[in-house]
Amino acid sequence: MTAKSPPFDELDRKIVATLMENARASFAEIGASIGLSATAVKRRVDRLRKTDVITGFRATVRPAALGWRTEAYIEVYCDSAAPPRRLAEVARKYPEIAAAMTVTGAADALLHIRATDVEHFEEVLERIRSEPFIRKTISYMVLSHLLPESPEAGASESAPDAASRGATDRAANLL
Numbered sequence: 192m193t194a195k196s197p198p199f200d201e202l203d204r205k206i207v208a209t210l211m212e213n214a215r216a217s218f219a220e221i222g223a224s225i226g227l228s229a230t231a232v233k234r235r236v237d238r239l240r241k242t243d244v245i246t247g248f249r250a251t252v253r254p255a256a257l258g259w260r261t262e263a264y265i266e267v268y269c270d271s272a273a274p275p276r277r278l279a280e281v282a283r284k285y286p287e288i289a290a291a292m293t294v295t296g297a298a299d300a301l302l303h304i305r306a307t308d309v310e311h312f313e314e315v316l317e318r319i320r321s322e323p324f325i326r327k328t329i330s331y332m333v334l335s336h337l338l339p340e341s342p343e344a345g346a347s348e349s350a351p352d353a354a355s356r357g358a359t360d361r362a363a364n365l366l
């Protein structure tokens with residue numbers, strides 16, 4: 192007989208939302224905010240990690256602090272049906288590619304690019320375009336982030352309280 196994992200309940204949702212907002216929150220801090228002991232929070236976090244609900248913890252870094260001041264998205268159109276495996280190999284070749292995914296619609300893939308400046312972005316774009324199976328690309332430069340508290344924008348823990356609450360509310364709503 193296999194053991195059934197406990198259901199993902201409202202307390203789990205609150206724990207995950209808190210950790211998404213601040214992965215450095217202690218079990219005691221989380222417990223105090225949701226009405227559990229630190230030990231109970233730890234047990235739940237351990238279970239959430241074991242069942243791959245929580246897959247890791249990371250630091251969110253402001254990209255500009257690392258010199259990545261230019262950001263863009265590139266739609267990639269391939270000759271014939273390039274397999275996702277091949278697109279993934281290309282994406283791994285470029286450290287400037289922050290994220291890559293296959294998509295529905297006319298494009299085959301969408302790449303999220305970070306570069307030091309426009310000249311650097313243009314050089315990356317040309318390298319991507321030189322891949323033998325890429326037929327064309329369409330680029331979109333990011334002007335501003337409409338959700339500056341999001342991890343994609345490089346939000347930090349020093350975000351204003353209202354923005355932090357908004358991010359936590361959105362995270363809880365996603366769960």
